[in-house]
Amino acid sequence: MAAMAYNENRLMLEQISCDCGLQHGVPDMDIYIGSGILGQLPAYLGRRNLGTHVVVITDNIVHDIAGRAVVDLLRQAGYAVKLCLLEREEPLLPNEAALGEVLLTMDTATEFFVSVGSGTLTDIARCVASCTGKPFVSVGTAASMDGYTSVIAPLLHGNQKVNKPAGYPEVLVCDIEIMKTAPPAMMISGFGDVVGKYIAKADWILGRIVNGETYCPACVSIIDDAVGHCVAAIDEIRQGTEAGVQRLIEGLVMAGLTVLIIGHTRAVASMEHNMGHYWEMLKLQRGEDHPSHGTAVGVATGYVLRFYEQFLSADLKDVDLAAIQEQRWTAAQREQAVMQAYGQAVGRKLLDQEDNGLISWDEQLRRIRVLQENMDRIRAEIAFLPSLAELMAMYERLGAPKTAAEIGIERDLLTNSLLYGKDYRNRYSVFNAAWELGCLDEWVQAVVDNE
Ligand SMILES: [Zn+2]
Ligand SMILES: [Zn+2]
Numbered sequence: 200m201a202a203m204a205y206n207e208n209r210l211m212l213e214q215i216s217c218d219c220g221l222q223h224g225v226p227d228m229d230i231y232i233g234s235g236i237l238g239q240l241p242a243y244l245g246r247r248n249l250g251t252h253v254v255v256i257t258d259n260i261v262h263d264i265a266g267r268a269v270v271d272l273l274r275q276a277g278y279a280v281k282l283c284l285l286e287r288e289e290p291l292l293p294n295e296a297a298l299g300e301v302l303l304t305m306d307t308a309t310e311f312f313v314s315v316g317s318g319t320l321t322d323i324a325r326c327v328a329s330c331t332g333k334p335f336v337s338v339g340t341a342a343s344m345d346g347y348t349s350v351i352a353p354l355l356h357g358n359q360k361v362n363k364p365a366g367y368p369e370v371l372v373c374d375i376e377i378m379k380t381a382p383p384a385m386m387i388s389g390f391g392d393v394v395g396k397y398i399a400k401a402d403w404i405l406g407r408i409v410n411g412e413t414y415c416p417a418c419v420s421i422i423d424d425a426v427g428h429c430v431a432a433i434d435e436i437r438q439g440t441e442a443g444v445q446r447l448i449e450g451l452v453m454a455g456l457t458v459l460i461i462g463h464t465r466a467v468a469s470m471e472h473n474m475g476h477y478w479e480m481l482k483l484q485r486g487e488d489h490p491s492h493g494t495a496v497g498v499a500t501g502y503v504l505r506f507y508e509q510f511l512s513a514d515l516k517d518v519d520l521a522a523i524q525e526q527r528w529t530a531a532q533r534e535q536a537v538m539q540a541y542g543q544a545v546g547r548k549l550l551d552q553e554d555n556g557l558i559s560w561d562e563q564l565r566r567i568r569v570l571q572e573n574m575d576r577i578r579a580e581i582a583f584l585p586s587l588a589e590l591m592a593m594y595e596r597l598g599a600p601k602t603a604a605e606i607g608i609e610r611d612l613l614t615n616s617l618l619y620g621k622d623y624r625n626r627y628s629v630f631n632a633a634w635e636l637g638c639l640d641e642w643v644q645a646v647v648d649n650e
Contacts, residue, residue: 203449208233210452215460217417226459228348228367232448234375234441237268240338241276247369249334250310253278256301256324257315258285265340265377266315273313281305285323293322294355301327309333314368317341317385318492321368322352329365337368341381342389342448344493345467347371348455358483359544360476367459373452379444384494386436386447387599391497393429393450394590395471396422398503401581402469402628408577409569410627418457418466425450433596470628473620474499477541478608481615484542490606497599498606502617502646503629504587509642510629511578515571520564523637530557540619554625563635570632602650610647617643 204211210230215223231243253273257266262284273280283304285297301312301323312335314324321337328335329352339347346353352365400419406412429436429450435443457466464472475495482489489495528536538546558566570577585593594601603613618639621630633639 203453205232208236208239212456215417217415219415219417220413221415221461223415223417223460224462226348226367226456228369228371228459230348230371230373230452232373232375232445232452234445236372237265237338237374237377238272240269240272240372241278243370243372244273244278244336245276247334249336249369251278252281252308252310253313254281254283254301254305254309254311255313255315256283256285256320256327258287258291258320261316261320261340264380265338265374269313269315269338279308281309285320291319292355293319293326293353297323298327298354305331311335311369313338315340317381318344318346321347322354322365325349325365325368326352326354326363329363334369335366336370337372339371339373339448340377341385342373342378342444342451343381343385343491344389344392345451345455346492347373348452348459350459355483358486360480360483371452373448375441375445375448378448379439379441383437383439383598384491386439386444387497387597388491388493389447389451390429390433390436390493390597390599391495391500392493393426393447393454394593395469395493395496395500396426396454396467397584398471398500398507398628399465399467399469401507401584402626403465404580405577405629405632406465406627408573408580409566409632412465412627415457415461415466418461421453421457421460422466425453430593433593437597465626469503469626470620470630471496471499471503473623474502474616476623477616477620478603478612480541480545481612482607484545488607490600490608494600494606495608497594498601498603498608499616501587501590501594501601502603502613504584504590505646505649506617506633506642507581507584507629508587509638509645510633511581513636513638513642515567515574515636518567518571518636520567523563523567523635524560526637527560527563528557533557537619537622540615540622549622549624552625558635566632566635570636614643614647617646 208231312324314320315338324335352363407414432443432446479489
């Protein structure tokens with residue numbers, strides 16, 4: 200990646216110079232990416248003075264791939280290692296049972312944690328480390344999502360998804376030799392999480408134009424590089440070559456870092472993520488399997504692109520303001536719709552979030568006028584979006600799923616995610632614009648009908 204510089208496999212994180220108005224921080228984190236670097240782990244840890252008593256957290260699948268090697272390396276280097284091996288016949292879930300097993304493995308001498316695995320294992324370690332006030336280290340084993348550098352742990356409590364605020368690892372080690380042995384589905388998931396950034400950028404531009412949102416060109420340029428380099432490496436990623444896997448994990452790590460740089464996820468997540476979260480939550484409520492995070496995001500990105508095509512080809516000059524005002528929901532109508540779409544428990548939580556309410560008619564009118572006056576500018580500024588055909592060609596080359604049906608998402612979940620994904624959090628997107636223009640139902644119908 201052009202902007203990426205290494206010093207002996209350690210990523211050099213430079214100060215960001217940007218006058219967008221946001222605070223830009225550089226995380227105090229050592230990130231190592233390279234082939235065959237796992238053996239350096241004790242040296243990497245030594246530089247951080249994390250202590251000598253460590254709990255290594257892994258599952259039965261990753262234990263054979265890298266977990267055992269990590270335990271051996273650390274013991275040989277003199278660390279007192281306790282192994283928390285999460286043995287499961289089904290895929291490991293980041294739930295109360297897993298968190299409890301870590302607590303039962305640690306003791307008062309424990310000074311830090313090392314997770315060996317991808318998203319789920321990192322999130323388990325992230326949560327326990329944060330709750331016990333201790334540092335943790337992540338040994339990543341798959342380029343499957345951008346959450347290694349996250350500060351939120353998505354966990355399960357019963358069958359409910361909960362997002363726990365937590366910390367980022369002090370050290371992240373991505374050994375490409377290990378990562379390239381991960382199943383292709385995990386790389387497809389990673390690629391989906393990266394291409395979703397197209398939508399995040401388009402929606403952020405829309406938010407800047409319509410609502411004057413602060414927009415960070417430095418973060419966007421990091422994301423542009425991440426996406427561009429992954430898209431250029433599709434064939435290599437599919438073949439699982441070292442170069443391909445390296446581009447993918449670099450893209451994911453860099454995209455994830457923007458969250459730490461500006462302290463929020465505006466640059467990396469918008470409606471494509473909300474739709475993925477919706478599918479996951481509803482599948483959990485139904486007691487059914489759900490697609491992996493990045494795979495869901497990748498498929499959702501295709502539907503959001505279809506929706507953007509509706510928006511960009513619409514003629515907003517003669518919208519019927521009286522009809523739009525007439526259609527406006529009362530708070531009670533909205534509450535009922537959100538509760539029905541998300542289920543009582545999640546719906547209530549979303550409605551109780553701050554600033555997640557209805558806007559006034561005056562504000563709606565203002566936004567409609569800004570959209571009407573700025574459509575040419577909007578079309579020009581979001582011309583970078585790939586066409587649906589271009590995205591589908593990428594998925595074809597990668598061997599990635601293209602439709603909701605292929606990943607087990609039924610028609611009702613797809614439709615509801617398009618209609619109510621915007622209610623997942625208060626973040627302006629093209630779906631909010633459509634809602635405020637009175638076009639949401641019609642455009643969602645067109646997207647679902649023309650699949
Ligand atoms: Zn993501
Ligand atoms: Zn900035």
